[in-house]
Amino acid sequence: MKGVLTGDDARRAVDEGxxxxxxxxxxxxxxxxxxxxxxxxxxxxxxxxxRVEVLMDGGIRRGADIVKAICLGASRGSMRASIRLWLAVxxxxx
Numbered sequence: 885m886k887g888v889l890t891g892d893d894a895r896r897a898v899d900e901g902x903x904x905x906x907x908x909x910x911x912x913x914x915x916x917x918x919x920x921x922x923x924x925x926x927x928x929x930x931x932x933x934x935r936v937e938v939l940m941d942g943g944i945r946r947g948a949d950i951v952k953a954i955c956l957g958a959s960r961g962s963m964r965a966s967i968r969l970w971l972a973v974x975x976x977x978x
Contacts, residue, residue: 886941889924891931892967900937905932907958908941922952 885897886906894905907928909918921943930936940958944950 888928889919889921889925891927894928894931894938894975898932902936904937904939906941910942922949925953925956925958 885902885904887910887961888894888897888905888907889909897905905928907925908922909921909924921940925938925940932938937959938957939960940953944953
């Protein structure tokens with residue numbers, strides 16, 4: 885399920901059968917007051933308790949952003965500007 889920005893939404897998505905959740909604010913285009921995807925990531929990861937894969941969409945502009953997302957627990961994501969770099973990084977759960 886794409887567009888998850890809160891722990892409550894992530895839990896509900898998992899409870900309803902989502903195979904994965906995608907943390908995304910849709911580029912902030914829809915609402916100008918939503919949280920950045922990177923800021924929402926830790927809450928979403930904590931909420932799913934490893935039951936599903938957590939992906940991140942958006943907010944990735946450079947390699948350092950990939951490292952931040954991985955350190956916060958994202959398993960995959962997308963980077964529109966340099967997608968090859970992000971796709972080259974695949975994290976396996978511990």
